[in-house]
Amino acid sequence: MATPYHNRYLQIDLSTGAWSTFSLPEDVLARYVGGKGVGAYLLAQHQDPRAEPFDPGNPLIFVAGPLTGTRAPSMRSAVVFQSPVTRLFTDSYYGGFFGQELKAAGYDGMLITGQAIHPCYIEIDDGQVAIKDAVGLWGLDTFETYDALRPDYPEREWRIACIGPAGENRVKYAVIDCDPHRQAGRGGGGAMMGAKHLKAIVVRGTGELSLTDPQGFKACVRATVGSMNENDYIKGFRVGSTAASIPWADVEGLLPTRNFQRGSFPLASELGDEAQREKYWDRNFACAACPVACSKEGSLKEGPYAGMAGDTLEYESAGMLGANLAVGKTDEAIYLGLLCDRLGLDTISAGSVLGFACEAVERGLLDADVRFGDIESLSALADDIAHRRGVGDLLAEGVRAAAAQIGAGADYFAIHVKGLELPAWGPRGVPGMGLAYMTADRGGCHQRAFPILYEAGGETWQGQSYERLALDGKAQLLAEVQNRLAGLDTLITCDFARYGITDEQYLDLFAYATGRRLSLAELYTLGERIWNLTRLFNLKAGMTKADEDLPRRFKDEPLADGPAAGHYFTDADIERLRSDYYAVRGWDEHGVPKPETLRRLGVVYPHA
Numbered sequence: 302m303a304t305p306y307h308n309r310y311l312q313i314d315l316s317t318g319a320w321s322t323f324s325l326p327e328d329v330l331a332r333y334v335g336g337k338g339v340g341a342y343l344l345a346q347h348q349d350p351r352a353e354p355f356d357p358g359n360p361l362i363f364v365a366g367p368l369t370g371t372r373a374p375s376m377r378s379a380v381v382f383q384s385p386v387t388r389l390f391t392d393s394y395y396g397g398f399f400g401q402e403l404k405a406a407g408y409d410g411m412l413i414t415g416q417a418i419h420p421c422y423i424e425i426d427d428g429q430v431a432i433k434d435a436v437g438l439w440g441l442d443t444f445e446t447y448d449a450l451r452p453d454y455p456e457r458e459w460r461i462a463c464i465g466p467a468g469e470n471r472v473k474y475a476v477i478d479c480d481p482h483r484q485a486g487r488g489g490g491g492a493m494m495g496a497k498h499l500k501a502i503v504v505r506g507t508g509e510l511s512l513t514d515p516q517g518f519k520a521c522v523r524a525t526v527g528s529m530n531e532n533d534y535i536k537g538f539r540v541g542s543t544a545a546s547i548p549w550a551d552v553e554g555l556l557p558t559r560n561f562q563r564g565s566f567p568l569a570s571e572l573g574d575e576a577q578r579e580k581y582w583d584r585n586f587a588c589a590a591c592p593v594a595c596s597k598e599g600s601l602k603e604g605p606y607a608g609m610a611g612d613t614l615e616y617e618s619a620g621m622l623g624a625n626l627a628v629g630k631t632d633e634a635i636y637l638g639l640l641c642d643r644l645g646l647d648t649i650s651a652g653s654v655l656g657f658a659c660e661a662v663e664r665g666l667l668d669a670d671v672r673f674g675d676i677e678s679l680s681a682l683a684d685d686i687a688h689r690r691g692v693g694d695l696l697a698e699g700v701r702a703a704a705a706q707i708g709a710g711a712d713y714f715a716i717h718v719k720g721l722e723l724p725a726w727g728p729r730g731v732p733g734m735g736l737a738y739m740t741a742d743r744g745g746c747h748q749r750a751f752p753i754l755y756e757a758g759g760e761t762w763q764g765q766s767y768e769r770l771a772l773d774g775k776a777q778l779l780a781e782v783q784n785r786l787a788g789l790d791t792l793i794t795c796d797f798a799r800y801g802i803t804d805e806q807y808l809d810l811f812a813y814a815t816g817r818r819l820s821l822a823e824l825y826t827l828g829e830r831i832w833n834l835t836r837l838f839n840l841k842a843g844m845t846k847a848d849e850d851l852p853r854r855f856k857d858e859p860l861a862d863g864p865a866a867g868h869y870f871t872d873a874d875i876e877r878l879r880s881d882y883y884a885v886r887g888w889d890e891h892g893v894p895k896p897e898t899l900r901r902l903g904v905v906y907p908h909a
């Protein structure tokens with residue numbers, strides 16, 4: 302039967318330069334579908350969870366979803382690896398066109414191991430793979446890397462993924478920048494590339510994807526895009542950006558300010574859409590086959606940073622590089638975001654690390670020249686981190702490791718869960734969100750579930766409303782949302798486009814494309830299966846119940862702002878939420894999946 306699956310994966314060993322292809326057993330594809338599921342399976346099969354962070358044998362896995370590269374709206378791609386900063390399973394998603402090009406070249410993914418002797422890049426030209434010299438590219442930032450490669454690899458014909466200095470220097474929250482400037486941002490995939498001496502990957506694919514029912518698929522795409530066009534969220538993302546949520550988060554007391562010391566920032570209005578629209582936005586940008594085009598590309602046209610161009614502030618960068626660092630001038634926050642993009646730093650983690658550094662200096666625990674609100678010292682420190690200069694070397698390890706080295710109670714204000722710095726949504730005042738951070742498989746992450754929608758955003762889940770500060774029912778809510786999103790991450794749907802596409806529509810698209818009809822219940826069970834597989838990986842990597850906790854700041858300091866002011870997490874709250882969650886999941890009191898849970902889901906750990 303014609304389907305968009307190639308069931309062909311590239312395997313490249315940079316130590317030897319050898320490459321080959323492999324296929325997955327049909328039953329694995331049936332059980333894990335694609336995207337996150339296949340990535341989790343391959344990682345479990347090829348990664349020793351106890352290996353050192355940059356062991357050359359550690360795989361870096363690029364995967365697409367079954368609909369990536371088709372006309373199904375807004376499908377994306379992923380990189381899966383064991384994070385060097387959390388030591389946990391990590392899936393990091395990116396938009397743009399690189400994943401689609403890899404599909405057109407004939408691959409559903411690629412698994413890269415080994416370490417080249419000298420800096421190199423990989424060239425994939427349909428069925429041909431070559432390892433090429435990148436000594437001349439080493440040291441360039443991401444923007445310069447694209448410019449240097451473009452004469453040989455023209456835009457649109459070739460797609461590029463690359464790293465900046467942060468990746469080269471193994472900064473543990475370095476990104477992989479995927480053509481054009483869509484980042485696989487979280488968990489340090491860029492550091493993985495740097496450790497392998499892999500500066501870039503260029504790919505050209507000229508193949509077409511097959512579909513089981515092309516006419517049915519086409520009609521389904523048309524209907525899906527039609528309903529997206531009527532959706533208010535989608536309309537909002539078109540005319541605005543995700544930074545439109547900044548004023549709302551500010552009013553709700555959820556906007557991290559000064560390293561999460563406050564939940565509201567007096568200059569928040571300078572970081573939202575209205576402050577950026579007229580002066581800085583130049584055009585909308587859309588990822589492949591996306592009718593939304595939520596990204597706003599722009600430029601700084603005057604002032605000290607005139608000439609810098611690229612992505613303007615979306616919500617997370619505005620929150621973490623703006624409010625969290627007390628940077629309240631629009632152009633300065635945009636500049637810091639663009640600087641991180643050029644250096645190849647994750648803007649979320651960079652904002653958290655810089656905030657941690659500012660507070661450590663204020664408390665007399667760190668000897669560094671950096672201050673909240675001071676763009677010069679903040680940008681200089683970001684550059685030092687990317688190049689591991691001076692105190693930047695310590696901060697390149699992330700806030701958990703930096704706090705451990707500083708000691709003297711610095712862990713109190715190191716804002717992370719399981720080593721991953723939190724994004725720009727404070728958890729005080731939204732306990733379900735706190736539990737989401739505690740239990741996310743890749744560490745402190747808002748993309749594995751976002752209960753804020755139901756706790757403070759007025760949305761219902763399965764027809765049910767949730768009282769904001771209540772603990773009852775939050776574990777059940779969270780597990781169901783996590784299962785749903787893990788299921789959808791096998792297709793690699795976009796977080797934002799998803800607001801305008803129903804789960805039934807996704808399953809229709811999948812059925813027309815592949816001939817396989819999944820029910821909603823099967824989709825959510827698929828997500829639960831993957832959630833248990835990543836759980837097993839993390840337990841083998843050494844994660845324990847004690848790691849599923851929140852930073853002490855959220856337990857010792859009541860929230861100062863917003864309608865939930867005064868809220869904080871007690872140890873009893875943490876214990877209650879966590880034990881409720883383990884029970885809902887069918888895990889024992891230590892958070893270990895029970896044998897009957899694994900049997901019910903058909904999870905068997907895939908040793909090599």
Ligand code: SF4
Pocket residue numbers: 375376396397586587588589591592593594595596795796797798
């Ligand atoms: S909604 Fe935005 S992030 Fe999502 S696929 Fe479209 S352009 Fe990319």
